[in-house]
């Protein structure tokens with residue numbers, strides 16, 4: 001039997017956290033008369049990842065025997081962070097939403113428990129801004145990865161429908177200005193590759209052309225439904 005530990009109601013859904021012998025999971029109730037959907041956070045390793053075909057590996061510029069240090073600024077359910085981890089990267093992920101942070105960190109401790117994948121709670125813009133100020137020598141990351149909630153997220157085939165609904169229910173509303181702030185904070189790190197996940201046909205997040213970011217070059221890695229915009233400076 002599961003024990004109900006806490007719940008949160010938003011305008012979009014009611015989300016409860018319960019626990020059973022497999023750990024913590026979410027129950028997502030999206031409307032009256034609808035059965036709540038259980039969403040479990042699982043981290044199962046897949047077989048070998050094909051580096052030439054894997055979009056995320058290509059987007060972060062991963063090469064065999066060259067593990068990268070990745071900062072995931074929008075951890076969510078840590079699906080992408082776990083993918084970087086499975087590639088062999090050192091991953092630091094940050095999540096602002098308290099319940100997501102709590103459940104995902106609990107499951108990471110249960111299922112992954114490795115120093116190579118760490119989740120912290122906080123705001124990525126604040127974290128990156130502080131890091132950028134304190135940075136005296138080389139940056140602590142090779143890659144900064146951003147996957148902000150997008151207004152029309154249906155095309156994000158990488159997430160199952162219920163995971164997407166859960167993230168939409170818990171995370172802050174899509175906000176262009178917040179996305180831009182996050183991208184600008186990431187681009188402050190010279191020599192760090194910044195990768196932004198977008199639905200395939202969405203416009204890119206605009207960067208203010210104030211002269212500070214003119215050394216940007218950008219390309220995209222495209223999949224069937226999503227693309228990764230890659231910025232190097």
Ligand SMILES: C[S@@+](CC[C@H](N)C(=O)[O-])C[C@H]1O[C@@H](n2cnc3c(N)ncnc32)[C@H](O)[C@@H]1O
Nearest residue numbers: 074075076077078079080095096123124147171
């Ligand atoms: C679309 S989800 C990311 C999904 C994630 N890539 C995965 O694999 O599960 C975006 C997440 O970023 C978080 N987020 C957005 N802005 C943030 C910020 N400034 N700092 C920390 N977390 C943030 C949201 O709370 C949400 O959980």
